[in-house]
Amino acid sequence: xRRYIREIDLRFxxxxxLFVVITVLTVCFASYSQRQYDVRVAExxxxxxxLVNQLEFTDHDFYDTNNVFDIPVESYLSMYNQITxxxxxxxxxxxxxxxxxxxxxxxxxSRFSKILGTSETFESEDGTMYFCADCTQMSQNxxxxxxxxxxxxRAFEEDDFVLNPDAPLPVLLGSDFADDFSVGDSxxxxxxxYETEFEVVGFFTSDSYYVVGEYPKYLNRTIIIPFVSVLPxxxxxxRDFAFLQYTSxxxxxxxxxxxxxxxxxxxxxxxxxxxxxxxxxxYYGIMINAKLGSIETDIDMVGFLPGLLRKIACFLFAAxxxxxxxxxxxxxxxxxxxxxxxxxxxTVIWQWLTENLVYTLLALAVATAIGLPPSPSDLMLFAxxxxxxxxxxxxxxxxxxxxKILTEEAKNVG
Amino acid sequence: xxxxxxxxxxxxxxxxxxxxxxxxxxLSLKAGEIVAVTGASGNGKSTLLNIxxxxxxxxxxxxxxxxxxxxxNRRRIGELRRTDMSIIPQGLLLIEQLTAFENIEVATxxxxxxxxxxxxxxxxxxxxxxxxxxxxxxKLSLGxxxxxxxxxxxxCSGNLVLAxxxxxxxxxxxxxxxxxxxxxxADSGTAFLMITHDLSLLDAADTVYSLDGGRLEKTKKQQIx
Ligand SMILES: Nc1ncnc2c1ncn2[C@@H]1O[C@H](COP(=O)(O)OP(=O)(O)O)[C@@H](O)[C@H]1O
Ligand SMILES: [Mg+2]
Numbered sequence: 001x002r003r004y005i006r007e008i009d010l011r012f013x014x015x016x017x018l019f020v021v022i023t024v025l026t027v028c029f030a031s032y033s034q035r036q037y038d039v040r041v042a043e044x045x046x047x048x049x050x051l052v053n054q055l056e057f058t059d060h061d062f063y064d065t066n067n068v069f070d071i072p073v074e075s076y077l078s079m080y081n082q083i084t085x086x087x088x089x090x091x092x093x094x095x096x097x098x099x100x101x102x103x104x105x106x107x108x109x110s111r112f113s114k115i116l117g118t119s120e121t122f123e124s125e126d127g128t129m130y131f132c133a134d135c136t137q138m139s140q141n142x143x144x145x146x147x148x149x150x151x152x153x154r155a156f157e158e159d160d161f162v163l164n165p166d167a168p169l170p171v172l173l174g175s176d177f178a179d180d181f182s183v184g185d186s187x188x189x190x191x192x193x194y195e196t197e198f199e200v201v202g203f204f205t206s207d208s209y210y211v212v213g214e215y216p217k218y219l220n221r222t223i224i225i226p227f228v229s230v231l232p233x234x235x236x237x238x239r240d241f242a243f244l245q246y247t248s249x250x251x252x253x254x255x256x257x258x259x260x261x262x263x264x265x266x267x268x269x270x271x272x273x274x275x276x277x278x279x280x281x282x283y284y285g286i287m288i289n290a291k292l293g294s295i296e297t298d299i300d301m302v303g304f305l306p307g308l309l310r311k312i313a314c315f316l317f318a319a320x321x322x323x324x325x326x327x328x329x330x331x332x333x334x335x336x337x338x339x340x341x342x343x344x345x346x347t348v349i350w351q352w353l354t355e356n357l358v359y360t361l362l363a364l365a366v367a368t369a370i371g372l373p374p375s376p377s378d379l380m381l382f383a384x385x386x387x388x389x390x391x392x393x394x395x396x397x398x399x400x401x402x403x404k405i406l407t408e409e410a411k412n413v414g
Numbered sequence: 415x416x417x418x419x420x421x422x423x424x425x426x427x428x429x430x431x432x433x434x435x436x437x438x439x440x441l442s443l444k445a446g447e448i449v450a451v452t453g454a455s456g457n458g459k460s461t462l463l464n465i466x467x468x469x470x471x472x473x474x475x476x477x478x479x480x481x482x483x484x485x486x487n488r489r490r491i492g493e494l495r496r497t498d499m500s501i502i503p504q505g506l507l508l509i510e511q512l513t514a515f516e517n518i519e520v521a522t523x524x525x526x527x528x529x530x531x532x533x534x535x536x537x538x539x540x541x542x543x544x545x546x547x548x549x550x551x552x553k554l555s556l557g558x559x560x561x562x563x564x565x566x567x568x569x570c571s572g573n574l575v576l577a578x579x580x581x582x583x584x585x586x587x588x589x590x591x592x593x594x595x596x597x598x599x600a601d602s603g604t605a606f607l608m609i610t611h612d613l614s615l616l617d618a619a620d621t622v623y624s625l626d627g628g629r630l631e632k633t634k635k636q637q638i639x
Pocket of ligand 2: 407459
C-alpha cells in the first residue's frame with residue numbers, strides 16, 4: 001500500500017484530486033443552491049397563499065377601443081363564473097366605486113363630508129343636488145378573510161350580494177359614522193347608472209380592516225357596499241349596470257390556493273382569457289407585503305445559480321476525464337512494469353478505480369466539511385467519476401497500448 | 415518440452431504493407447536449456463518474446479507450454495507469468511519512483527513468493543549493484559537498471575526466463591557475470607530464452623536461433639562464433 005502510493009506521481013495525482021474536488025464542490029454547490037431555491041419557492045408559495053395578487057386584463061385593445069364592449073355581458077357573466085371556479089386561486093373582489101348621493105339639505109351632505117372629506121357636488125337637470133361619495137365594494141369572502149366585525153346592526157348576508165331591484169341596497173359604515181347615522185337610515189343615490197335607495201344595516205368595529213398592498217386599511221371612515229352580481233334573468237333590465245359590474249368584477253384580486261403556484265394561475269386564466277378573445281389576464285405584482293417581495297428578489301438571485309453551476313459541472317466532468325486520461329497515460333510504463341511482474345491486468349484497473357474512488361470520497365468529505373453535503377441524487381452523479389476512470393483505464397491500458405511499451409527500447413536516463 | 419512453438423506465424427500490417435515477422439516457425443525449449451535468438455533489429459524478436467509472454471498473439475500455429483495448448487490464451491499465459499515465468503523486457507520497465515529493492519518486491523509480491531533480502535543481496539552482489547538496492551531507480555544509470563531487471567527476473571524465476579537483450583547496456587565483464595548467473599539457474603532447471611547480439615551470450619547458449627527475413631532457424635553454434 002505505502003509502496004503503491006509512492007509509485008504515484010504526486011503532482012499529477014494532486015491535479016487529478018484537485019479536479020475531482022472542484023467538480024464535486026460545484027455539483028454539491030449546485031444542489032445546495034437548488035435546495036435554497038426550493039426553500040424560498042416553498043416560502044413564497046406559502047406567503048402568496050395568504051396574500052393577494054391583482055388580476056387584470058392586459059388586452060391592448062381594452063382601453064384604446066371599445067373592443068371590450070363588443071363582448072356581450074353574458075360572456076362576462078360566464079367569464080366571471082369561470083374565474084370564480086378556478087382551482088388555483090380564489091377571486092377577492094374589492095374595488096372603490098364612487099356613488100352619487102343626493103341630498104336636500106347641507107346637513108345631509110355634511111354628515112358624510114365630515115367623515116369622507118369635501119367632495120365634488122353637482123346639480124342634475126331636474127335640480128337634485130348630488131355629491132360624490134367614495135364607497136368600497138366587497139365580495140362576501142373578504143368579510144370571512146379579514147378581521148372585519150360588526151359592532152351594531154347586522155353583517156351582509158348572502159342575498160345582499162345579489163342585486164335585488166325590489167329592495168334597498170344594504171350599506172355598512174365605518175365606526176366614525178356611528179355618531180351621525182343609525183341602523184335603518186336610508187338615502188338615495190346612484191350606483192353606476194343604477195338609481196336606488198341605500199339602507200344602513202350596520203357599523204364596523206373600530207379595529208376592522210382589510211389588507212390590499214402592504215398596509216392594513218382600517219374601515220373607520222369607509223362606506224362598504226356589497227359587490228353585487230346580477231341574476232341572469234335581471235340582466236336584460238340592467239344591461240349597462242351588469243356590464244360595468246361584471247367587467248369590474250373580473251379584474252380583481254386573487255388568493256393563491258394552497259398547493260398551487262402563480263404558474264397554475266397563469267395557465268388557468270390564460271385559457272379563460274383566450275376563450276373570450278382577450279389577450280390575457282395579467283397579475284399586477286401587488287405583492288401584498290414586503291416579505292413576499294423580498295423573497296421574490298431572492299428567488300431571482302438564487303434561481304439562476306443551480307442551472308449555471310450544473311453547466312460548469314458538465315464542463316468540469318469533461319476536464320476531469322481529460323486530466324484522468326493524461327494522468328494514467330503518464331503512468332503506462334509503471335503499469336507495464338507491474339504487468340510483466342505478473343500483476344493481473346484487472347488488478348491494475350481495480351487499483352486505478354480505487355484511487356479515483358478515494359479522490360471522490362475525499363472530495364465528498366471536503367464538501368460535507370464546508371457545509372455543502374451532497375444530496376442522494378448527487379451521489380449517483382459522482383458514480384460518473386469512477387465510471388470515467390474505468391473507461392479511461394480500458395482505453396489507456398488496452399493490450400495494444402501496453403504491447404507498444406513492451407517493445408520499446410530502454411531509454412538511457414541515468 | 416517446456417515450451418514449443420509449432421508452425422507459428424506472425425505478421426503486422428503497417429500502413430497497408432504486410433510485414434511477415436516469421437512464418438511456419440518452430441521453436442522449442444527444454445527445462446534447463448538456454449536458447450538464444452539473434453537477428454537484425456526490427457526482425458520481430460521482441461514480438462516473438464511477447465508472444466511467449468502472452469502479451470502478443472500468433473496469427474497461425476500453436477504454442478504449447480508444458481504440453482498444454484496455450485495458443486493465444488492470454489488469461490492462461492497471464493497465470494503462467496505469475497507462477498512460472500519471469501521477464502526481462504527490452505525496455506526494462508522498472509518503476510522509477512521506487513527503489514531497486516522495492517521493484518523486486520513488486521515482482522515477488524505479485525508472484526506470491528517469499529524471497530529474503532539476503533537472497534536479493536547475493537544476486538545483487540554478483541552484479542555489483544548491492545549498494546544500489548535502496549536507491550530510487552530514477553537515479554540509476556541504464557546499466558545499473560539493466561542489472562536490477564536481471565536480478566528481479568532471477569530472484570523469482572520459475573521454469574522460464576524470457577530476456578530481451580538483457581546485457582545490451584553492460585560491459586563485457588558484467589555481461590559475463592550475468593551469463594554466469596543464468597547458467598547457474600539453468601543448471602537448477604530454469605530454461606532461458608534470450609534475445610541477444612552478444613557473442614559471449616551466444617557462446618553460453620545451448621541452442622541458437624536466428625530470425626531473419628521471416629524465417630526462424632536453428633543455427634549451429636560454431637557457425638556463429
Ligand atoms: N503492435 C504493432 N503493430 C504494428 N507493427 C508492429 C507492432 N509491434 C511491432 N511491430 C513491428 O514489427 C517489427 C518487429 O518489431 P520487434 O519485435 O520490436 O523487432 P526486434 O525486437 O527484432 O527489433 C517492427 O518493424 C515493428 O515496427
Ligand atoms: Mg526488440
